Amino acid sequence: MMEISYVQTYLWREKHIAPLVTFRVVFGAIMLFSILRFTLNGWIYSQYIQPRFYFTFFDGIQPLGEQGMYIVFLLMGLAAAGIMAGAFYRWSTLIFFLTFTYTELLDKTNYLNHYYFVSIISFLLIWLPAHRAISVDAWRHPKLRRLTVPAWSIDILRLQLGLVYLYAGMAKLNPDWLFRAMPLKTWLPSKAGLPLIGWLFDHRWVAYFFSWFGAFYDLSIPFWLRWKRTRLIAYMTVIAFHVLTALLFQIGMFPWIMIGCTLIFFSENFHIRLWERVYHKIRIPRFPALPPFPAQTNAREQWAVSSQPTAMPRWIPALLALHLFIQILLPWRFLLYPGDLFWTEQGYRFSWRVMLMEKAGYVTFLVKEPGYPGTMEISPSDYLTPVQEKMMSTQPDMILQFAHYLKAQMKVQGLSQPEIYARSFVSLNGRSSRPFIDERVNLAAISESWQHKWWILPLEK
Numbered sequence: 157m158m159e160i161s162y163v164q165t166y167l168w169r170e171k172h173i174a175p176l177v178t179f180r181v182v183f184g185a186i187m188l189f190s191i192l193r194f195t196l197n198g199w200i201y202s203q204y205i206q207p208r209f210y211f212t213f214f215d216g217i218q219p220l221g222e223q224g225m226y227i228v229f230l231l232m233g234l235a236a237a238g239i240m241a242g243a244f245y246r247w248s249t250l251i252f253f254l255t256f257t258y259t260e261l262l263d264k265t266n267y268l269n270h271y272y273f274v275s276i277i278s279f280l281l282i283w284l285p286a287h288r289a290i291s292v293d294a295w296r297h298p299k300l301r302r303l304t305v306p307a308w309s310i311d312i313l314r315l316q317l318g319l320v321y322l323y324a325g326m327a328k329l330n331p332d333w334l335f336r337a338m339p340l341k342t343w344l345p346s347k348a349g350l351p352l353i354g355w356l357f358d359h360r361w362v363a364y365f366f367s368w369f370g371a372f373y374d375l376s377i378p379f380w381l382r383w384k385r386t387r388l389i390a391y392m393t394v395i396a397f398h399v400l401t402a403l404l405f406q407i408g409m410f411p412w413i414m415i416g417c418t419l420i421f422f423s424e425n426f427h428i429r430l431w432e433r434v435y436h437k438i439r440i441p442r443f444p445a446l447p448p449f450p451a452q453t454n455a456r457e458q459w460a461v462s463s464q465p466t467a468m469p470r471w472i473p474a475l476l477a478l479h480l481f482i483q484i485l486l487p488w489r490f491l492l493y494p495g496d497l498f499w500t501e502q503g504y505r506f507s508w509r510v511m512l513m514e515k516a517g518y519v520t521f522l523v524k525e526p527g528y529p530g531t532m533e534i535s536p537s538d539y540l541t542p543v544q545e546k547m548m549s550t551q552p553d554m555i556l557q558f559a560h561y562l563k564a565q566m567k568v569q570g571l572s573q574p575e576i577y578a579r580s581f582v583s584l585n586g587r588s589s590r591p592f593i594d595e596r597v598n599l600a601a602i603s604e605s606w607q608h609k610w611w612i613l614p615l616e617k
Contacts (some may be wrong), residue, residue, distance in 0.1 A: 168292050169269055170304035173289045174427035175420055177242075179313060180286035182416040183277060184240025187252070190409045191233040200229055203266055204259065207541050208334035209265040209561050211554050239281065242291020246282065253278040264554055265547045269510050270410035273320060277417070280316065280479070283472050284309045290431065308473050308504055313420045315480060318378035323487045323508035325374030332498070333371065338361035338585040339514035347404050354442070373397055394418050405511065493608050499615040501551055501582055502608065517549035517592060519580035525571050534562060550582050552593065552609050559599035576600040590616065 194200065204225045206516070219225055232255040237247025257275045286309075287293045288302040289569070326426065332338045337360070341617040344357040344366070356362050380390035397604040400412035419427075490503030497504060498513045536558065537543045548554040559576040568573035576599045591614075593599075597611040 161348035166545065169307050171303045171307045171310055172424040172428060173285070173361075174304055174424055174431055175250055175310050175422065176284060176286045176313075177290050177415065178422045178427045178430060180242065181240055181290075182283065182414075183281070183418060184236050184238075186409065186413055186416050187236035187274065187278075188233060188240060190382050191229060191236055193409075195229060195233075201223055202541070204262060205545060207263070208539055209544075209558070211544070211548065211557050213261040213264060217258070217261050222566060231255050232259075239278075242287040242293050244290065245293050245548065249278060249282040253282060263544075264505075265541075265544045267505060268410070268506060269406065270408065270413055272506055272586055273410075273413065276316060276483075277313075280312060280476065283476060284312075285452040306473075308476070309522075310420065312476050312480070313417075314378075316383075316483070317414075317417060317420065318396065318485055319480075320508050321374045321378050325371055325376075327487075327507070327509040327512055328367070328371035330498075330512070332585045333367050336585065337367045339512070341588055342514050343405070350403065355387045378421075381418065381470070382462075384423070387421065387423075391418065391422070396617070407511070421526075436474050495608075495612065496615045499582075500609065500612050513585055515550045515582060515584050516589075517580060518583035518589075518592070519578055521559065522579060522595075523571070524575040525568055526573055526575065539565075548578065552612050553604065555580065555593060556599055556602060556604055560604075561603075563600040574600060584615065 201222075204219050205222050212218070218227060231251055234254065234537055235248045235252035239252060253275065255273075256278060260271045260275060285302065285305050288300050288305070294301045328334070341360060341363040344363050346357075348357045349352045350357075352484050377390060377394065380386045381394075383390075395415055398415050401407060402411040487507035490497045490507065493500060493502040495502070498515070519536065521536070523532040525533055536548060540548065540558070540560070555578055559578065562576050563574050566576075577595055577597070578593040578599060579595050581589045582592040583589040592613060594611045594613055599611070602611065
Protein backbone atom coordinates (compact mmCIF):
# COMPACT_ATOMS: atom_id res chain seq x y z
CA MET A 157 0.00 0.00 0.00
CA MET A 158 2.85 2.39 0.79
CA GLU A 159 4.39 1.75 -2.64
CA ILE A 160 1.06 2.46 -4.39
CA SER A 161 0.64 5.64 -2.34
CA TYR A 162 4.17 6.74 -3.25
CA VAL A 163 3.51 6.19 -6.97
CA GLN A 164 0.23 8.11 -6.79
CA THR A 165 1.92 10.97 -4.97
CA TYR A 166 4.69 11.09 -7.55
CA LEU A 167 2.40 10.96 -10.58
CA TRP A 168 0.00 13.61 -9.33
CA ARG A 169 2.47 16.06 -7.79
CA GLU A 170 2.53 19.35 -9.64
CA LYS A 171 5.28 20.51 -12.00
CA HIS A 172 5.56 23.82 -13.79
CA ILE A 173 3.85 23.78 -17.18
CA ALA A 174 6.73 25.52 -19.01
CA PRO A 175 8.41 22.31 -20.33
CA LEU A 176 5.09 21.09 -21.72
CA VAL A 177 4.42 24.44 -23.40
CA THR A 178 7.86 24.42 -25.03
CA PHE A 179 7.27 20.89 -26.30
CA ARG A 180 3.87 21.82 -27.74
CA VAL A 181 5.15 24.92 -29.54
CA VAL A 182 8.29 23.25 -30.92
CA PHE A 183 6.48 20.10 -32.04
CA GLY A 184 3.70 22.07 -33.71
CA ALA A 185 6.17 24.36 -35.48
CA ILE A 186 8.25 21.46 -36.82
CA MET A 187 5.13 19.66 -38.01
CA LEU A 188 3.85 22.78 -39.77
CA PHE A 189 7.20 23.26 -41.51
CA SER A 190 7.28 19.56 -42.47
CA ILE A 191 3.83 19.71 -44.06
CA LEU A 192 4.73 22.85 -46.03
CA ARG A 193 7.95 21.18 -47.19
CA PHE A 194 6.08 18.01 -48.15
CA THR A 195 3.54 20.01 -50.15
CA LEU A 196 6.04 22.27 -51.94
CA ASN A 197 8.15 19.28 -52.98
CA GLY A 198 5.16 17.76 -54.75
CA TRP A 199 5.14 14.67 -52.57
CA ILE A 200 1.38 14.72 -51.97
CA TYR A 201 0.92 14.03 -55.67
CA SER A 202 3.78 11.56 -56.12
CA GLN A 203 2.96 9.49 -53.02
CA TYR A 204 -0.80 9.70 -52.62
CA ILE A 205 -2.29 10.56 -56.02
CA GLN A 206 -0.01 9.24 -58.77
CA PRO A 207 0.22 5.52 -57.79
CA ARG A 208 -2.23 3.04 -59.27
CA PHE A 209 -1.94 0.70 -56.29
CA TYR A 210 -1.28 1.29 -52.58
CA PHE A 211 0.32 -1.09 -50.10
CA THR A 212 -2.12 -0.26 -47.31
CA PHE A 213 -1.64 -1.44 -43.74
CA PHE A 214 -5.31 -2.39 -43.45
CA ASP A 215 -8.01 -3.37 -45.91
CA GLY A 216 -10.49 -0.62 -46.60
CA ILE A 217 -8.06 2.29 -46.22
CA GLN A 218 -7.79 4.09 -49.53
CA PRO A 219 -6.73 7.56 -50.75
CA LEU A 220 -9.49 10.13 -51.13
CA GLY A 221 -8.64 11.23 -54.66
CA GLU A 222 -6.68 14.31 -55.69
CA GLN A 223 -8.89 16.95 -54.09
CA GLY A 224 -9.49 14.81 -51.03
CA MET A 225 -5.78 14.29 -50.34
CA TYR A 226 -5.01 17.99 -50.67
CA ILE A 227 -7.84 18.70 -48.22
CA VAL A 228 -6.38 16.13 -45.80
CA PHE A 229 -3.01 17.88 -45.87
CA LEU A 230 -4.66 21.29 -45.53
CA LEU A 231 -6.45 20.08 -42.40
CA MET A 232 -3.21 18.57 -41.15
CA GLY A 233 -1.36 21.87 -41.63
CA LEU A 234 -4.09 23.88 -39.89
CA ALA A 235 -4.08 21.39 -37.03
CA ALA A 236 -0.28 21.67 -36.69
CA ALA A 237 -0.61 25.45 -36.52
CA GLY A 238 -3.34 25.00 -33.90
CA ILE A 239 -1.03 22.80 -31.80
CA MET A 240 1.77 25.35 -32.03
CA ALA A 241 -0.49 28.26 -31.01
CA GLY A 242 -2.57 26.26 -28.57
CA ALA A 243 -5.71 27.17 -30.51
CA PHE A 244 -8.71 24.83 -30.29
CA TYR A 245 -6.10 22.52 -28.85
CA ARG A 246 -8.10 19.33 -28.31
CA TRP A 247 -9.56 19.46 -31.81
CA SER A 248 -6.19 20.40 -33.30
CA THR A 249 -4.35 17.48 -31.70
CA LEU A 250 -7.13 15.03 -32.55
CA ILE A 251 -7.38 16.17 -36.19
CA PHE A 252 -3.60 16.15 -36.60
CA PHE A 253 -3.33 12.64 -35.15
CA LEU A 254 -6.13 11.28 -37.36
CA THR A 255 -4.99 12.92 -40.62
CA PHE A 256 -1.30 12.17 -40.12
CA THR A 257 -1.87 8.56 -39.09
CA TYR A 258 -4.31 8.07 -41.95
CA THR A 259 -1.70 9.12 -44.51
CA GLU A 260 0.91 6.96 -42.79
CA LEU A 261 -1.31 3.87 -43.07
CA LEU A 262 -2.09 4.41 -46.76
CA ASP A 263 1.13 2.92 -48.12
CA LYS A 264 3.87 0.84 -46.48
CA THR A 265 6.18 2.23 -49.14
CA ASN A 266 6.30 5.51 -47.23
CA TYR A 267 6.80 4.03 -43.75
CA LEU A 268 9.50 5.76 -41.72
CA ASN A 269 10.25 5.44 -38.04
CA HIS A 270 9.83 9.15 -37.50
CA TYR A 271 6.35 9.07 -39.07
CA TYR A 272 5.44 6.46 -36.48
CA PHE A 273 7.02 8.65 -33.79
CA VAL A 274 4.97 11.67 -34.89
CA SER A 275 1.75 9.63 -34.70
CA ILE A 276 2.61 8.52 -31.18
CA ILE A 277 3.49 12.01 -29.96
CA SER A 278 0.37 13.55 -31.48
CA PHE A 279 -1.70 10.82 -29.79
CA LEU A 280 -0.12 11.61 -26.42
CA LEU A 281 -0.68 15.34 -26.83
CA ILE A 282 -4.43 14.78 -27.17
CA TRP A 283 -4.52 13.88 -23.48
CA LEU A 284 -1.97 16.35 -22.09
CA PRO A 285 -2.89 19.85 -20.79
CA ALA A 286 -0.27 21.60 -22.92
CA HIS A 287 -2.63 24.46 -23.85
CA ARG A 288 -3.19 25.88 -20.38
CA ALA A 289 -0.53 28.58 -20.68
CA ILE A 290 0.93 30.70 -23.47
CA SER A 291 -1.86 29.70 -25.83
CA VAL A 292 -4.77 31.14 -27.73
CA ASP A 293 -7.10 28.89 -25.71
CA ALA A 294 -5.78 30.32 -22.41
CA TRP A 295 -6.32 33.82 -23.77
CA ARG A 296 -9.87 33.06 -24.95
CA HIS A 297 -10.80 31.16 -21.79
CA PRO A 298 -8.93 32.54 -18.75
CA LYS A 299 -10.38 29.79 -16.54
CA LEU A 300 -8.20 27.29 -18.43
CA ARG A 301 -4.99 28.95 -17.30
CA ARG A 302 -2.69 26.90 -15.10
CA LEU A 303 0.97 27.24 -14.31
CA THR A 304 1.35 23.68 -13.07
CA VAL A 305 0.43 20.29 -14.44
CA PRO A 306 0.62 16.74 -13.05
CA ALA A 307 4.13 15.30 -13.20
CA TRP A 308 3.05 12.39 -15.40
CA SER A 309 2.03 14.75 -18.22
CA ILE A 310 5.68 15.74 -18.68
CA ASP A 311 7.35 12.49 -17.69
CA ILE A 312 5.38 10.39 -20.20
CA LEU A 313 7.00 12.35 -23.04
CA ARG A 314 10.42 11.77 -21.51
CA LEU A 315 9.65 8.07 -21.16
CA GLN A 316 8.49 7.82 -24.77
CA LEU A 317 11.67 9.49 -26.04
CA GLY A 318 13.75 7.28 -23.78
CA LEU A 319 12.12 4.16 -25.21
CA VAL A 320 12.86 5.30 -28.75
CA TYR A 321 16.54 5.78 -27.97
CA LEU A 322 16.89 2.58 -25.93
CA TYR A 323 15.26 0.33 -28.51
CA ALA A 324 17.23 1.97 -31.31
CA GLY A 325 20.39 1.20 -29.32
CA MET A 326 19.45 -2.40 -28.57
CA ALA A 327 18.67 -2.95 -32.25
CA LYS A 328 22.27 -2.00 -33.05
CA LEU A 329 23.61 -4.82 -30.89
CA ASN A 330 23.83 -7.24 -33.81
CA PRO A 331 26.87 -8.77 -35.58
CA ASP A 332 26.41 -6.90 -38.86
CA TRP A 333 26.38 -3.51 -37.14
CA LEU A 334 29.12 -4.11 -34.57
CA PHE A 335 31.54 -6.50 -36.27
CA ARG A 336 31.03 -5.79 -39.97
CA ALA A 337 30.19 -2.08 -39.63
CA MET A 338 27.34 -2.67 -42.04
CA PRO A 339 25.66 -0.82 -43.60
CA LEU A 340 27.80 2.23 -42.70
CA LYS A 341 30.82 0.67 -44.40
CA THR A 342 28.83 0.76 -47.63
CA TRP A 343 27.19 4.16 -47.16
CA LEU A 344 29.97 6.39 -45.82
CA PRO A 345 32.44 6.24 -48.77
CA SER A 346 29.80 7.85 -50.98
CA LYS A 347 30.03 10.93 -48.71
CA ALA A 348 33.77 11.40 -49.21
CA GLY A 349 33.12 14.56 -51.22
CA LEU A 350 31.72 16.50 -48.26
CA PRO A 351 33.75 19.60 -47.31
CA LEU A 352 36.10 19.39 -44.32
CA ILE A 353 35.11 15.93 -43.05
CA GLY A 354 34.56 14.00 -46.28
CA TRP A 355 38.10 12.60 -46.39
CA LEU A 356 37.42 10.64 -43.19
CA PHE A 357 34.82 8.46 -44.84
CA ASP A 358 37.33 6.70 -47.06
CA HIS A 359 38.77 5.02 -43.95
CA ARG A 360 37.14 1.78 -42.82
CA TRP A 361 37.83 2.45 -39.13
CA VAL A 362 35.48 5.45 -39.29
CA ALA A 363 32.57 3.15 -40.15
CA TYR A 364 33.41 0.96 -37.15
CA PHE A 365 33.75 4.00 -34.89
CA PHE A 366 30.39 5.39 -36.01
CA SER A 367 28.75 1.99 -35.53
CA TRP A 368 29.98 1.53 -31.98
CA PHE A 369 29.47 5.16 -31.01
CA GLY A 370 25.92 5.08 -32.44
CA ALA A 371 25.03 2.08 -30.29
CA PHE A 372 26.55 3.65 -27.17
CA TYR A 373 24.84 6.98 -27.88
CA ASP A 374 21.37 5.50 -28.27
CA LEU A 375 21.69 3.25 -25.22
CA SER A 376 23.00 5.94 -22.88
CA ILE A 377 21.71 9.35 -24.02
CA PRO A 378 18.39 9.20 -22.10
CA PHE A 379 20.32 8.73 -18.85
CA TRP A 380 22.80 11.55 -19.59
CA LEU A 381 19.86 13.82 -20.37
CA ARG A 382 18.13 12.93 -17.11
CA TRP A 383 21.21 13.75 -15.00
CA LYS A 384 21.52 17.48 -14.31
CA ARG A 385 25.33 17.49 -14.31
CA THR A 386 25.60 15.99 -17.80
CA ARG A 387 22.40 17.35 -19.36
CA LEU A 388 23.87 20.32 -21.23
CA ILE A 389 26.79 18.44 -22.78
CA ALA A 390 24.43 15.53 -23.55
CA TYR A 391 22.12 17.90 -25.42
CA MET A 392 25.07 19.34 -27.33
CA THR A 393 25.84 15.74 -28.31
CA VAL A 394 22.23 15.28 -29.43
CA ILE A 395 22.53 18.32 -31.69
CA ALA A 396 25.90 17.23 -33.11
CA PHE A 397 24.75 13.64 -33.66
CA HIS A 398 21.52 14.51 -35.44
CA VAL A 399 22.99 17.34 -37.52
CA LEU A 400 25.68 14.94 -38.73
CA THR A 401 23.12 12.28 -39.63
CA ALA A 402 21.09 14.93 -41.46
CA LEU A 403 24.16 15.87 -43.51
CA LEU A 404 25.10 12.27 -44.29
CA PHE A 405 21.75 10.62 -44.94
CA GLN A 406 18.41 11.46 -46.51
CA ILE A 407 16.20 10.93 -43.47
CA GLY A 408 13.90 13.91 -43.76
CA MET A 409 12.81 15.78 -40.65
CA PHE A 410 13.75 13.08 -38.14
CA PRO A 411 16.96 14.78 -36.85
CA TRP A 412 15.18 18.09 -36.27
CA ILE A 413 12.21 16.40 -34.61
CA MET A 414 14.53 14.65 -32.14
CA ILE A 415 16.55 17.81 -31.46
CA GLY A 416 13.36 19.75 -30.74
CA CYS A 417 11.57 17.10 -28.72
CA THR A 418 14.60 16.30 -26.55
CA LEU A 419 14.28 19.75 -24.95
CA ILE A 420 11.63 18.16 -22.71
CA PHE A 421 14.47 16.67 -20.63
CA PHE A 422 15.58 20.11 -19.43
CA SER A 423 14.47 21.34 -16.02
CA GLU A 424 11.47 23.48 -15.28
CA ASN A 425 13.76 26.42 -14.50
CA PHE A 426 15.38 26.18 -17.94
CA HIS A 427 12.01 26.43 -19.67
CA ILE A 428 10.84 29.18 -17.31
CA ARG A 429 13.90 31.28 -18.21
CA LEU A 430 13.35 30.51 -21.89
CA TRP A 431 9.77 31.84 -21.84
CA GLU A 432 10.74 34.84 -19.74
CA ARG A 433 13.19 35.85 -22.46
CA VAL A 434 10.58 35.30 -25.16
CA TYR A 435 8.09 37.51 -23.36
CA HIS A 436 10.63 40.25 -22.78
CA LYS A 437 11.52 40.39 -26.49
CA ILE A 438 8.26 39.56 -28.27
CA ARG A 439 4.95 41.35 -27.87
CA ILE A 440 2.11 39.61 -29.68
CA PRO A 441 -1.04 41.74 -30.10
CA ARG A 442 -4.01 40.49 -28.04
CA PHE A 443 -1.86 37.73 -26.58
CA PRO A 444 -2.14 37.40 -22.80
CA ALA A 445 0.70 38.52 -20.61
CA LEU A 446 2.19 35.64 -18.70
CA PRO A 447 1.78 36.02 -14.94
CA PRO A 448 5.11 36.65 -13.18
CA PHE A 449 7.22 33.56 -12.81
CA PRO A 450 8.49 32.61 -9.37
CA ALA A 451 12.07 33.12 -8.34
CA GLN A 452 14.34 30.74 -10.19
CA THR A 453 15.77 29.14 -7.07
CA ASN A 454 12.54 27.83 -5.65
CA ALA A 455 10.16 27.75 -8.64
CA ARG A 456 8.93 24.23 -8.08
CA GLU A 457 8.14 24.71 -4.41
CA GLN A 458 6.34 28.03 -4.83
CA TRP A 459 4.09 26.91 -7.64
CA ALA A 460 3.35 23.56 -6.07
CA VAL A 461 1.75 25.51 -3.24
CA SER A 462 0.26 28.52 -4.98
CA SER A 463 -1.11 27.04 -8.19
CA GLN A 464 -4.44 25.26 -8.14
CA PRO A 465 -4.00 21.55 -9.06
CA THR A 466 -5.08 20.59 -12.55
CA ALA A 467 -8.35 18.68 -12.52
CA MET A 468 -8.05 15.71 -14.88
CA PRO A 469 -9.85 12.36 -15.07
CA ARG A 470 -7.90 9.57 -13.41
CA TRP A 471 -8.46 7.28 -16.39
CA ILE A 472 -6.21 9.40 -18.61
CA PRO A 473 -2.92 8.37 -16.92
CA ALA A 474 -4.23 4.79 -16.87
CA LEU A 475 -4.76 4.97 -20.65
CA LEU A 476 -1.27 6.37 -21.16
CA ALA A 477 0.20 3.67 -18.91
CA LEU A 478 -1.43 1.09 -21.20
CA HIS A 479 0.12 2.91 -24.17
CA LEU A 480 3.58 2.65 -22.60
CA PHE A 481 3.03 -1.04 -21.85
CA ILE A 482 2.25 -1.67 -25.53
CA GLN A 483 5.26 0.41 -26.57
CA ILE A 484 7.52 -1.70 -24.37
CA LEU A 485 6.20 -5.03 -25.68
CA LEU A 486 5.69 -4.28 -29.37
CA PRO A 487 9.38 -4.19 -30.44
CA TRP A 488 9.87 -7.71 -29.02
CA ARG A 489 7.27 -9.38 -31.23
CA PHE A 490 10.02 -10.42 -33.69
CA LEU A 491 10.91 -13.17 -31.18
CA LEU A 492 7.69 -14.94 -32.16
CA TYR A 493 9.04 -15.58 -35.67
CA PRO A 494 11.87 -17.87 -36.82
CA GLY A 495 14.62 -16.75 -39.15
CA ASP A 496 16.82 -13.68 -39.47
CA LEU A 497 14.84 -10.53 -38.66
CA PHE A 498 16.55 -8.35 -41.27
CA TRP A 499 15.92 -10.97 -43.92
CA THR A 500 12.27 -11.79 -43.20
CA GLU A 501 11.31 -8.39 -41.68
CA GLN A 502 8.64 -10.11 -39.61
CA GLY A 503 8.24 -7.81 -36.61
CA TYR A 504 10.60 -5.21 -38.08
CA ARG A 505 8.31 -2.18 -38.36
CA PHE A 506 7.17 -0.16 -35.33
CA SER A 507 10.19 -1.22 -33.31
CA TRP A 508 12.65 1.70 -33.70
CA ARG A 509 15.12 -0.09 -35.94
CA VAL A 510 16.66 2.91 -37.66
CA MET A 511 18.98 2.64 -40.69
CA LEU A 512 20.30 -0.79 -39.76
CA MET A 513 20.53 -2.49 -43.13
CA GLU A 514 21.28 -2.07 -46.81
CA LYS A 515 18.85 -4.30 -48.65
CA ALA A 516 18.26 -4.44 -52.38
CA GLY A 517 16.14 -6.82 -54.41
CA TYR A 518 14.70 -7.77 -57.75
CA VAL A 519 11.39 -9.53 -58.32
CA THR A 520 9.24 -10.53 -61.25
CA PHE A 521 5.92 -12.34 -61.13
CA LEU A 522 4.81 -15.38 -63.11
CA VAL A 523 1.11 -15.86 -63.90
CA LYS A 524 -0.31 -19.29 -64.66
CA GLU A 525 -3.83 -20.45 -65.44
CA PRO A 526 -4.64 -24.08 -64.49
CA GLY A 527 -5.30 -26.19 -67.55
CA TYR A 528 -3.41 -23.89 -69.92
CA PRO A 529 0.23 -24.31 -70.95
CA GLY A 530 2.83 -21.61 -70.53
CA THR A 531 3.26 -18.70 -68.16
CA MET A 532 3.06 -14.94 -68.40
CA GLU A 533 5.84 -12.86 -66.85
CA ILE A 534 4.80 -9.59 -65.21
CA SER A 535 7.15 -6.74 -64.38
CA PRO A 536 6.08 -4.72 -61.28
CA SER A 537 7.19 -1.54 -63.04
CA ASP A 538 4.09 -1.82 -65.23
CA TYR A 539 1.92 -1.17 -62.18
CA LEU A 540 4.07 0.51 -59.51
CA THR A 541 6.06 3.70 -59.12
CA PRO A 542 9.88 3.25 -58.95
CA VAL A 543 9.86 3.85 -55.19
CA GLN A 544 7.05 1.34 -54.64
CA GLU A 545 8.84 -1.27 -56.74
CA LYS A 546 12.09 -0.76 -54.85
CA MET A 547 10.46 -1.12 -51.43
CA MET A 548 8.24 -4.03 -52.42
CA SER A 549 11.09 -6.11 -53.84
CA THR A 550 12.63 -6.72 -50.38
CA GLN A 551 9.56 -6.92 -48.11
CA PRO A 552 7.60 -10.20 -48.10
CA ASP A 553 4.25 -8.78 -46.96
CA MET A 554 4.34 -6.22 -49.79
CA ILE A 555 5.23 -8.95 -52.30
CA LEU A 556 2.19 -10.91 -51.10
CA GLN A 557 -0.05 -7.84 -51.35
CA PHE A 558 1.08 -7.16 -54.89
CA ALA A 559 0.53 -10.82 -55.85
CA HIS A 560 -3.09 -10.51 -54.72
CA TYR A 561 -3.44 -7.28 -56.68
CA LEU A 562 -2.12 -9.06 -59.78
CA LYS A 563 -4.61 -11.87 -59.20
CA ALA A 564 -7.46 -9.35 -59.27
CA GLN A 565 -6.05 -7.69 -62.39
CA MET A 566 -5.72 -11.02 -64.19
CA LYS A 567 -9.33 -11.88 -63.38
CA VAL A 568 -10.39 -8.59 -64.94
CA GLN A 569 -8.47 -9.62 -68.05
CA GLY A 570 -10.38 -12.90 -68.30
CA LEU A 571 -8.46 -15.49 -66.29
CA SER A 572 -10.68 -17.51 -63.99
CA GLN A 573 -8.21 -18.93 -61.44
CA PRO A 574 -4.86 -17.19 -61.91
CA GLU A 575 -1.90 -18.49 -59.95
CA ILE A 576 0.82 -15.97 -59.03
CA TYR A 577 4.42 -16.95 -58.39
CA ALA A 578 7.35 -14.68 -57.45
CA ARG A 579 10.89 -15.02 -58.76
CA SER A 580 12.92 -12.87 -56.41
CA PHE A 581 16.52 -12.25 -55.36
CA VAL A 582 17.72 -10.10 -52.47
CA SER A 583 21.07 -8.84 -51.21
CA LEU A 584 21.43 -7.98 -47.51
CA ASN A 585 24.25 -5.87 -46.03
CA GLY A 586 26.77 -6.52 -48.77
CA ARG A 587 26.10 -10.24 -49.14
CA SER A 588 25.68 -11.71 -52.60
CA SER A 589 22.18 -11.79 -54.05
CA ARG A 590 20.25 -14.96 -53.27
CA PRO A 591 16.72 -16.35 -53.75
CA PHE A 592 14.18 -14.76 -51.43
CA ILE A 593 10.69 -16.19 -52.02
CA ASP A 594 9.95 -19.85 -52.71
CA GLU A 595 9.19 -19.83 -56.44
CA ARG A 596 7.03 -22.96 -56.13
CA VAL A 597 4.43 -21.29 -53.88
CA ASN A 598 1.26 -19.87 -55.40
CA LEU A 599 1.05 -16.54 -53.57
CA ALA A 600 -2.49 -15.96 -54.81
CA ALA A 601 -3.60 -18.80 -52.53
CA ILE A 602 -1.82 -17.41 -49.44
CA SER A 603 -3.81 -15.16 -47.10
CA GLU A 604 -2.12 -12.29 -45.30
CA SER A 605 -1.89 -12.88 -41.54
CA TRP A 606 0.38 -12.34 -38.54
CA GLN A 607 1.56 -15.94 -38.79
CA HIS A 608 5.07 -16.88 -39.89
CA LYS A 609 5.56 -16.52 -43.65
CA TRP A 610 6.92 -20.00 -44.27
CA TRP A 611 7.35 -19.30 -47.98
CA ILE A 612 10.31 -16.98 -47.33
CA LEU A 613 13.49 -18.91 -48.12
CA PRO A 614 16.04 -18.98 -45.24
CA LEU A 615 19.09 -16.70 -45.35
CA GLU A 616 22.21 -18.74 -45.99
CA LYS A 617 25.07 -16.83 -44.39
